[in-house]
Amino acid sequence: MRFKVSIIGRPNVGKSTLFNRLAGRKLALVDDTPGVTRDRRVHPAKLFDLRFDVIDTAGLEDAAASSLEGRMRAQTETAIDEADLVLFLIDARTGLMPDDRTFAEVVRRTGKPVVLVANKAETRGAQGGMLEGWELGLGEPIPISAEHGEGMPDLREAIIEALGEERTLGDDEDEPAAVASTGVLIGEDIENPDDETVPEYDATKPLRIAVVGRPNAGKSTLINTLLGEERLLTGPEAGITRDSISVDWDWRGRRIKLFDTAGMRRKARVQEKLEKLSVADGLRAIRFAEVVVIVFDATIPFEKQDLQIADLIIREGRAPVLAFNKWDLIENRQELLAELREKTERLLPQVRGLQAVPVSAETGRGLDKLMEAIEKTHRVWNSRVSTGKLNRWLEGVLTHHPPPAVAGRRLKIKYITQAKTRPPGFVLSCSRPDAMPQSYIRYLVNGLRETFEMPGVPIRMALRAPD
Ligand code: GDP
Ligand code: GDP
Numbered sequence: 002m003r004f005k006v007s008i009i010g011r012p013n014v015g016k017s018t019l020f021n022r023l024a025g026r027k028l029a030l031v032d033d034t035p036g037v038t039r040d041r042r043v044h045p046a047k048l049f050d051l052r053f054d055v056i057d058t059a060g061l062e063d064a065a066a067s068s069l070e071g072r073m074r075a076q077t078e079t080a081i082d083e084a085d086l087v088l089f090l091i092d093a094r095t096g097l098m099p100d101d102r103t104f105a106e107v108v109r110r111t112g113k114p115v116v117l118v119a120n121k122a123e124t125r126g127a128q129g130g131m132l133e134g135w136e137l138g139l140g141e142p143i144p145i146s147a148e149h150g151e152g153m154p155d156l157r158e159a160i161i162e163a164l165g166e167e168r169t170l171g172d173d174e175d176e177p178a179a180v181a182s183t184g185v186l187i188g189e190d191i192e193n194p195d196d197e198t199v200p201e202y203d204a205t206k207p208l209r210i211a212v213v214g215r216p217n218a219g220k221s222t223l224i225n226t227l228l229g230e231e232r233l234l235t236g237p238e239a240g241i242t243r244d245s246i247s248v249d250w251d252w253r254g255r256r257i258k259l260f261d262t263a264g265m266r267r268k269a270r271v272q273e274k275l276e277k278l279s280v281a282d283g284l285r286a287i288r289f290a291e292v293v294v295i296v297f298d299a300t301i302p303f304e305k306q307d308l309q310i311a312d313l314i315i316r317e318g319r320a321p322v323l324a325f326n327k328w329d330l331i332e333n334r335q336e337l338l339a340e341l342r343e344k345t346e347r348l349l350p351q352v353r354g355l356q357a358v359p360v361s362a363e364t365g366r367g368l369d370k371l372m373e374a375i376e377k378t379h380r381v382w383n384s385r386v387s388t389g390k391l392n393r394w395l396e397g398v399l400t401h402h403p404p405p406a407v408a409g410r411r412l413k414i415k416y417i418t419q420a421k422t423r424p425p426g427f428v429l430s431c432s433r434p435d436a437m438p439q440s441y442i443r444y445l446v447n448g449l450r451e452t453f454e455m456p457g458v459p460i461r462m463a464l465r466a467p468d
Contacts, residue, residue, distance in 0.1 A: 010090030214296030354456025
């Protein structure tokens with residue numbers, strides 16, 4: 002489903018560079034001279050599975066400055082009007098400039114869905130500039146490097162969140178979702194810290210799953226058994242072709258979308274050479290997924306590659322679930338399970354309480370438990386805690402375990418709010434964000450995880466200085 006995107010920001014923040022990256026062609030001129038891009042152009046663009054048109058814009062120069070710049074500004078306003086979504090770029094290296102605030106105000110007034118993008122995030126000191134971005138009231142700044150292509154999965158995620166899955170991922174069966182701007186949501190949340198309205202988990206939407214793991218872990222067997230048992234494939238072998246991205250099926254009335262993986266492709270082409278796809282190929286599927294099942298071979302668990310895969314999925318913010326496969330080959334099951342669960346906690350502490358389920362893909366044992374774990378993790382990944390509850394919790398924490406003093410001065414924490422879900426992401430307003438020790442942030446994250454029952458999913462915490 003195509004939508005239109007405008008890239009907006011003051012000169013030199015990197016709009017043309019991002020445009021070129023998304024459009025995949027060197028169309029717009031890139032230059033260090035401010036205002037070098039003069040034409041507005043529309044070009045088909047993609048970001049992983051997202052397809053859209055991107056409108057290149059000249060910078061939002063001050064209209065009063067000169068007639069040329071006035072024209073550029075008018076063009077930019079047209080570009081916002083035409084767009085379904087605005088990517089508002091700031092430069093994380095320089096931090097906020099007065100122009101950023103002016104133009105953020107212009108963008109906010111249009112009421113268009115906005116994704117705030119903090120570019121040049123790979124440069125030194127960019128963290129501070131990125132955090133300043135919160136002050137624009139346009140929501141969470143997404144750190145990227147347009148030049149080096151970093152942060153693109155998060156950008157994809159933010160676009161989907163801002164426009165809705167149906168409009169961006171083009172699930173034709175669903176009605177287009179209402180347009181929502183995360184920016185507005187966050188602003189309201191911060192202004193009304195007692196707001197207790199928390200949206201319900203939506204179990205009517207298909208749950209999107211990918212299955213990954215290193216070669217021979219049993220991914221194809223697992224998928225085939227899952228699909229084979231359910232026998233609710235839409236049509237004979239429907240969707241399982243080389244070109245399809247996903248296959249739908251039902252589990253206890255719950256719609257599931259399983260994303261293209263090596264396993265599915267091989268099922269369709271049994272007669273063809275059963276080439277083992279590289280891990281990287283398999284990992285492409287995780288961009289589409291909400292929950293990612295990581296298949297371990299229980300007879301040789303926790304190989305280096307297993308941990309690398311898990312780590313990547315966690316960093317990408319997906320909801321992970323472990324499947325210890327080939328459990329039928331294991332003799333001392335209870336002992337091994339205890340050992341594997343202990344190792345899971347120790348080696349993947351950033352997702353404490355990770356669901357880990359022993360299964361046999363070949364016999365089908367444990368697959369029901371696996372599906373339950375998937376649904377449970379998906380709920381946690383979607384969970385939202387009201388600002389009121391969070392701040393009552395924070396008050397207790399600050400009474401009993403306040404942050405340490407740094408260089409003789411106490412760090413002050415003002416409030417906390419949940420800025421996003423999928424995965425849960427929190428914003429902590431505090432004095433001197435740069436000085437807050439990582440250990441204290443980890444302590445807070447662990448506390449949140451326990452108090453609000455969010456086991457096994459990545460939790461993000463951003464710090465910002467008060468306005
Ligand atoms: P525009 O005026 O907003 O279109 O900005 P440009 O795309 O022309 O970029 C301005 C300058 O910033 C150029 O020198 C780019 O090479 C540089 N630039 C763009 N993106 C990045 C980035 O992610 N990191 C760094 N370090 N420089 C960037
Ligand atoms: P993939 O490369 O991850 O897709 O792995 P496959 O599904 O092709 O499985 C690799 C090998 O492990 C095959 O010989 C399977 O028959 C075998 N295998 C997969 N799952 C199980 C299981 O649960 N138990 C046993 N004993 N063997 C399995």
